[in-house]
Amino acid sequence: MRRTAEVLWNVTGQSVGLLVRQGRPSAAMFDVFRNYADDDAEPEFSGTATVDSVNTTTSAAAGPAQVDPQRLALTSTSGVQVGRKLLVTGNALKEWIDPLEIGSGYIRVRHPLENDYASGATVQSTWLFAAIDATWIADRNSLSDLSDQMVDYRVRWTITVGGATVVAYSFFDVVRQLLDHGVDIDDVNDRTPGLRDSLPVEYRADDGRPLVDAAYRSVRAQFASINIDVRALRDDEVLDELVILRARRMLAEGGWHPPDVDWRTFAELAIGQYDRFFEQHFQVALKHDLQYQLAGASAAYGQPATSAPSFWSK
Numbered sequence: 001m002r003r004t005a006e007v008l009w010n011v012t013g014q015s016v017g018l019l020v021r022q023g024r025p026s027a028a029m030f031d032v033f034r035n036y037a038d039d040d041a042e043p044e045f046s047g048t049a050t051v052d053s054v055n056t057t058t059s060a061a062a063g064p065a066q067v068d069p070q071r072l073a074l075t076s077t078s079g080v081q082v083g084r085k086l087l088v089t090g091n092a093l094k095e096w097i098d099p100l101e102i103g104s105g106y107i108r109v110r111h112p113l114e115n116d117y118a119s120g121a122t123v124q125s126t127w128l129f130a131a132i133d134a135t136w137i138a139d140r141n142s143l144s145d146l147s148d149q150m151v152d153y154r155v156r157w158t159i160t161v162g163g164a165t166v167v168a169y170s171f172f173d174v175v176r177q178l179l180d181h182g183v184d185i186d187d188v189n190d191r192t193p194g195l196r197d198s199l200p201v202e203y204r205a206d207d208g209r210p211l212v213d214a215a216y217r218s219v220r221a222q223f224a225s226i227n228i229d230v231r232a233l234r235d236d237e238v239l240d241e242l243v244i245l246r247a248r249r250m251l252a253e254g255g256w257h258p259p260d261v262d263w264r265t266f267a268e269l270a271i272g273q274y275d276r277f278f279e280q281h282f283q284v285a286l287k288h289d290l291q292y293q294l295a296g297a298s299a300a301y302g303q304p305a306t307s308a309p310s311f312w313s314k
């Protein structure tokens with residue numbers, strides 16, 4: 001799933017990435033623009049993109065015909081990262097894999113392979129990375145405006161892949177801090193007893209992290225619907241509560257329920273709890289301070305100089 005990247009202001013050595021779905025690029029260039037500027041404008045900065053280093057092969061057969069269809073023996077695991085998808089190609093077949101465990105000479109992936117691959121099949125990363133200019137990121141004028149839901153920066157990628165040139169876009173904001181939730185599967189389990197013991201096998205190795213992260217992304221999207229940038233929120237406790245409630249709602253909508261509770265009863269409870277909490281704290285009345293000042297301070301809703309925008313206007 002694509003997501004607007006967040007780049008820390010006044011921190012050097014950062015980059016933004018792009019997963020190229022067409023295959024492994026042989027070369028790429030990038031230009032960074034203010035999102036309101038067109039592609040013919042003067043870019044904020046430009047450069048040559050870096051192709052991720054992972055480019056290896058299987059050292060044994062892999063796939064559903066093997067004892068462990070989630071295991072791939074590799075010639076090299078150098079550069080492989082958990083959660084950074086790779087492309088497997090061989091026997092005129094290909095599929096994406098999501099590394100879950102990196103061992104000595106092998107990786108295990110989240111879901112069983114769909115196809116059988118012989119030894120020597122290609123395992124590659126197709127990620128590109130654009131380095132953030134050190135002078136530009138130190139300029140205070142580069143900070144994003146959190147009072148506006150419009151993403152501030154656009155990356156135009158010009159990519160050579162398979163002998164053809166393609167153009168792609170990605171987006172990022174420049175922020176003072178990287179906002180994330182503090183929820184793990186135990187927090188959700190405390191409110192939904194029995195969840196941890198019933199997690200699908202492919203989510204146990206990382207304690208259901210993708211499920212919780214999906215709930216967080218859903219919360220972010222709902223904030224956007226009422227024109228609030230979740231990164232402007234200055235209340236960790238409330239944000240985490242929202243993520244927990246959203247995770248419970250997603251589980252219910254997916255058919256999960258505690259063993260001794262009827263599914264319909266649980267679904268109505270989980271959906272109602274989330275909706276009421278969001279309405280009470282944000283949709284009907286905004287009860288929390290937001291940071292809409294470039295200096296980083298929060299301001300109470302209703303203060304004219306720094307207030308959050310009206311829900312009824314941009």
